[in-house]
Amino acid sequence: MIAVARLATAIGLAGLVPFIFGALAIILWPAAEALCVKLFYIYSAGVLAFMAGVYWPIALQLEQRCFPLSPIWTLVISQLFFLTAGLALLLPLAAQTVVYPLAYLILYIVDVRWMRLYWPGWYRRLRMVLTLVACLCQILAAVWLLAAPAVSA
Template identity: 60%
Template sequence: MIAVQRLAMLVGLAGLIPFLIGAFGLFLMPAHDAWLIKWFYIYSAGILAFMSGVYWPVAMQLENRCYPLSPVVTLVISQVLFLAGGLTLLLPMGWRAVIYPVLYLAVCLIDVRWLYNYWPRWYRKLRTGLTAVVVACQLMVLAWMVMN
């Protein structure tokens, strides 16, 4: 296993910890639900901004283009996802609970469907697994808000 692959896996898995703490924390520490939910969505927006920011340098590649997406489309996707993640923080909690899982699924879909040949197989597998956990955490927070 190459060093970059190990580091990406380690950082990816470590990045799940705040999602897991936020989602499970609601059920383990219900008295702190207000700040847990606020913190959870701020972290969600930050990670989404990071993930969408990856598409900017991908679009700039001259030798290893991001086909089938054009570089312009890839840049637009980067900016739309970044803005959607940030602006969603301004919406009521109920909207956040619906929009963030969709945005995370969109990022994963872009990676595994349209940038399939760009990313190595291990990365696509990692992204799919990480996205599954993140979306599950997002849905747990949604469930908490519906029940309370």
């Protein structure tokens, strides 16, 4: 299990690199701001959809083990976050700057409330760090974008 924890931690932390560099690129590379914004939010959508996908195998386990959590609601929640991730890309930039960090925080709250039983302690701590850094990067980018002149993203 230690090998899995280490690998998952390494992969999770590596997944923060595009958030960190994306937010910095939006701020520090004005010539490519529009491209950086698009890539940043496409990556945000992809990660949110990926994280929502965690609920599918959990729903299957819930159904097989007769846990009190509803497998139907687990799948519905997964789909709501997946759809939010993809459809938010169609929204104006100002809306995206709010939707993505909010969706990440809500998904984390749902994760903590519903999935305490299924994840080891190291993963819950890792998710907290990953969510915090991803949201801070999104908020930093949002503050910059909303304070700066209009970007055509």
